[in-house]
Amino acid sequence: MRRREAIRTLTGIFGTTLLVPSWANGWKENHFSKPSLLSEPQKQILTKLVDAILPKTDTPGGNELGVQVFVERMIQDCFDDSVQNRFRNELDKMDAAARDLRGKRFTELNAPERLSIIKYWSSQNDTPEKEFASSVKGLAVQGYTSSEYYLTQVSKYELVPARYHGCVDINS
Amino acid sequence: MNKLDSVHFNINGAAGQTFDAIVIGSGISGGWSAKELCDKGLKTLLLERGRNVEHIKDYPTTNMMPWEFEHREKMPLEITKENPIVSKCYNFKESSAHFFVKDKEHPYVQEKPFDWIRGYQVGGKSLLWARQTQRWSKYDFEGPARDGFAVEWPISYDDLAPWYSHVERFAGIAGNKDGLDVLPDGEFLPPHELNCVERHFSDQVARNYGGKRHVIIGRCAHVTEAKPIHLDQGRAKCQHRVMCERGCPFGGYFSSNASTIPWAMKSGKLTLKPDSVVHSIIYDDKKGKTVGVRVIDAHTLKMTEYFARVIFVNAAAMNTNLILLNSISSRFPNGLGNDSGVLGKYIAFHNYRARISGRYNGYLDKKTDGRRPNGGYIPRFRNVYKQETDFLRGYAAGFSAWRSSGNDSSGWGEDLKKGLHQNKFTDWGVGSHMMGETIPKESNYVRLDPQLKDLHGIPQLSFHVDYDDNDEKMVKDYQEQMTEMFEKAGFTDIRVTDGHGYPGLDIHEMGGVRMGKDPKTSILNGWNQVHAAPNVFVTDGACMTSTSTQNPSLTYMALSARAADYAAKQLKRGEL
Numbered sequence: 244m245r246r247r248e249a250i251r252t253l254t255g256i257f258g259t260t261l262l263v264p265s266w267a268n269g270w271k272e273n274h275f276s277k278p279s280l281l282s283e284p285q286k287q288i289l290t291k292l293v294d295a296i297l298p299k300t301d302t303p304g305g306n307e308l309g310v311q312v313f314v315e316r317m318i319q320d321c322f323d324d325s326v327q328n329r330f331r332n333e334l335d336k337m338d339a340a341a342r343d344l345r346g347k348r349f350t351e352l353n354a355p356e357r358l359s360i361i362k363y364w365s366s367q368n369d370t371p372e373k374e375f376a377s378s379v380k381g382l383a384v385q386g387y388t389s390s391e392y393y394l395t396q397v398s399k400y401e402l403v404p405a406r407y408h409g410c411v412d413i414n415s
Numbered sequence: 416m417n418k419l420d421s422v423h424f425n426i427n428g429a430a431g432q433t434f435d436a437i438v439i440g441s442g443i444s445g446g447w448s449a450k451e452l453c454d455k456g457l458k459t460l461l462l463e464r465g466r467n468v469e470h471i472k473d474y475p476t477t478n479m480m481p482w483e484f485e486h487r488e489k490m491p492l493e494i495t496k497e498n499p500i501v502s503k504c505y506n507f508k509e510s511s512a513h514f515f516v517k518d519k520e521h522p523y524v525q526e527k528p529f530d531w532i533r534g535y536q537v538g539g540k541s542l543l544w545a546r547q548t549q550r551w552s553k554y555d556f557e558g559p560a561r562d563g564f565a566v567e568w569p570i571s572y573d574d575l576a577p578w579y580s581h582v583e584r585f586a587g588i589a590g591n592k593d594g595l596d597v598l599p600d601g602e603f604l605p606p607h608e609l610n611c612v613e614r615h616f617s618d619q620v621a622r623n624y625g626g627k628r629h630v631i632i633g634r635c636a637h638v639t640e641a642k643p644i645h646l647d648q649g650r651a652k653c654q655h656r657v658m659c660e661r662g663c664p665f666g667g668y669f670s671s672n673a674s675t676i677p678w679a680m681k682s683g684k685l686t687l688k689p690d691s692v693v694h695s696i697i698y699d700d701k702k703g704k705t706v707g708v709r710v711i712d713a714h715t716l717k718m719t720e721y722f723a724r725v726i727f728v729n730a731a732a733m734n735t736n737l738i739l740l741n742s743i744s745s746r747f748p749n750g751l752g753n754d755s756g757v758l759g760k761y762i763a764f765h766n767y768r769a770r771i772s773g774r775y776n777g778y779l780d781k782k783t784d785g786r787r788p789n790g791g792y793i794p795r796f797r798n799v800y801k802q803e804t805d806f807l808r809g810y811a812a813g814f815s816a817w818r819s820s821g822n823d824s825s826g827w828g829e830d831l832k833k834g835l836h837q838n839k840f841t842d843w844g845v846g847s848h849m850m851g852e853t854i855p856k857e858s859n860y861v862r863l864d865p866q867l868k869d870l871h872g873i874p875q876l877s878f879h880v881d882y883d884d885n886d887e888k889m890v891k892d893y894q895e896q897m898t899e900m901f902e903k904a905g906f907t908d909i910r911v912t913d914g915h916g917y918p919g920l921d922i923h924e925m926g927g928v929r930m931g932k933d934p935k936t937s938i939l940n941g942w943n944q945v946h947a948a949p950n951v952f953v954t955d956g957a958c959m960t961s962t963s964t965q966n967p968s969l970t971y972m973a974l975s976a977r978a979a980d981y982a983a984k985q986l987k988r989g990e991l
Contacts, residue, residue: 275485276485295827295828296827296828296831297828297831297832297835298828298829298832300829300832302832302836304832316485316486317486317489320485320486320491320492320493321486321489321490321491321492322492323492354828355828358827358828361827362827365827380824380827384824384831384835385487387835388822388835389481389482389487390482391480391482393835394480394481394482397835397836398838400480400481401785402478402480402656403654403655403656404654404655404656404785404786405654405655405785406655406784406785407607407608407655407783407784407785407786407787408608408783408784408785409608409609409610409611409613409614409783409787410608410610410611410614410778410781410783411781411782411783411784412780412781412782413779413780413781413782413840415784
């Protein structure tokens with residue numbers, strides 16, 4: 244029995260034996276690291292916020308595609324300390340805003356209530372709240388539209404197009 | 416502690432360390448040198464400073480889906496902070512970062528800012544290149560003599576034309592026979608297609624400029640139809656994945672890894688040694704000739720000498736300069752072959768600073784389908800037949816159009832979800848970038864830093880390379896001319912930019928070991944042979960007398976094949 248790292252053999256569709264290197268063994272989402280930027284309450288606020296921005300409808304919602312994990316990972320790994328601190332602060336402020344406006348924790352609000360806060364923040368000019376709303380929405384949309392679900396089911400991503408046609412009918 | 420202290424000298428070697436030929440560097444030109452020398456029956460040692468990368472087996476990301484990248488190709492901040500130089504390269508991303516040299520791996524000195532982008536592994540940057548392969552024309556070779564800069568090229572287009580054909584047939588070059596004297600046709604496989612808006616622009620430009628400016632499909636190193644010569648290499652037709660920088664499991668584009676190295680291996684004549692950093696070339700003062708190379712093992716730091724009758728230096732342009740400058744003997748106290756004092760000088764590059772973008776509100780009933788590993792190309796139209804502007808030479812340009820399609824992310828909640836599940840087409844986007852010829856000057860040079868050493872105890876290379884007034888004028892002219900061409904074609908929302916990128920980021924650095932007719936003003940003769948050390952050949956970018964505007968790799972391939980053929984013949988006649 245060969246070791247996992249060893250090259251494994253597969254029988255290809257042409258009936259010939261193909262050599263496939265170990266990295267072709269398949270990918271699992273749990274190969275990714277779990278981000279640890281946010282506290283547990285902050286993670287819950289972000290999860291509920293992503294759920295409000297991208298709710299489950301007749302198509303998958305952001306939460307079931309793990310968009311909140313993607314957003315946290317991107318802020319943790321690709322942005323500097325000041326952005327990370329502001330991101331955490333704004334999540335806390337979102338909770339405070341929920342208490343001020345509705346007398347409840349953000350996570351206890353219903354979806355329209357949650358959405359009303361982030362939309363209000365988004366409508367401001369040049370405030371930290373506006374910046375937060377833009378970045379969380381931008382990353383949420385990126386996470387959603389680069390997910391396996393979206394690329395395979397909606398945008399029909401092809402790894403191997405094997406063609407280029409420079410001028411075809413738009414409806415083809 | 417200086418790591419040099421731990422270098423051990425092994426100078427007793429002979430058997431097992433003696434070859435007919437040694438090639439330093441396994442990138443695009445070194446792969447060709449090795450292949451041609453092996454094809455001629457020479458026992459060849461191919462040295463590569465980086466790790467081994469075997470075709471397919473060592474392309475770990477090649478079949479990964481977009482969602483399989485943790486940060487969707489964006490590099491984590493920790494890495495970009497540690498690597499400010501390589502992070503500027505458009506191709507440095509999660510799927511390809513393992514093929515780039517990280518900043519700390521090989522430090523260098525910037526007397527003036529220079530972004531030195533490198534790939535240290537078997538195959539070098541041939542895994543990462545942009546694969547554009549335009550021939551030079553006679554106007555390019557005649558440039559320095561006509562316009563009075565650098566020195567006259569010792570070869571003409573006619574000398575190189577058969578070798579262009581030779582390498583094109585083997586590498587597989589897709590292109591259209593456009594019949595332009597400014598960009599000669601080659602041995603082409605079927606071309607890629609220009610799309611509707613690119614064809615529109617091509618027609619408009621031809622009409623508006625009296626047939627004197629051209630927009631054509633780029634010529635590129637992709638197998639669009641696999642001929643027996645490609646199948647013999649184990650390569651298949653390009654599958655239009657357009658993720659070439661990961662390494663291609665089909666061998667659809669040309670790389671040393673997919674093509675020249677496995678071919679040379681099959682000959683039984685090749686010995687490939689990765690992890691072998693060349694310290695210098697050995698000049699035997701008693702024999703009055705070069706006899707071999709000193710190699711430092713990248714891991715143990717042990718030094719070993721290898722011997723051969725002919726040595727090809729293909730270490731990539733700037734590292735070739737470094738090796739020659741570091742090859743000191745009583746005969747050559749200032750670097751191998753450097754009687755003229757020009758070694759390391761007259762460095763030039765391509766000016767990629769300016770870009771232009773716009774939109775086109777036509778062909779709204781059309782789109783493109785699939786992906787294309789290529790783009791449109793505008794051959795040089797400035798100063799081709801005679802001097803006509805207030806700057807010397809000119810620029811070529813890339814040009815592409817694309818039909819933007821996307822979802823609508825303007826809403827929130829259920830509206831946003833709906834928007835994301837629609838596919839809306841907007842109008843067409845168009846864009847172009849310049850590729851300007853820069854003038855080689857004595858004041859643009861590299862030299863060895865007198866103090867600083869790298870991790871192998873080899874002196875660090877110090878860069879003194881900059882733009883000049885000619886480049887500034889060319890940026891301005893490109894912006895003006897392209898704006899006019901865009902406007903006349905009916906494009907709107909036209910925006911020009913000057914990215915002010917440092918030299919080097921073009922990854923087309925050239926010169927320092929230039930070819931020339933006169934040993935007093937050049938290092939190499941018309942066969943890429945060191946005037947004063949005739950069993951050393953330099954056929955990578957270091958040999959370039961001038962830069963022209965074309966992407967240079969195809970010319971390095973042709974020069975390598977031509978020089979290897981010459982060297983093999985000279986060896987057989989006992990003249991080397």
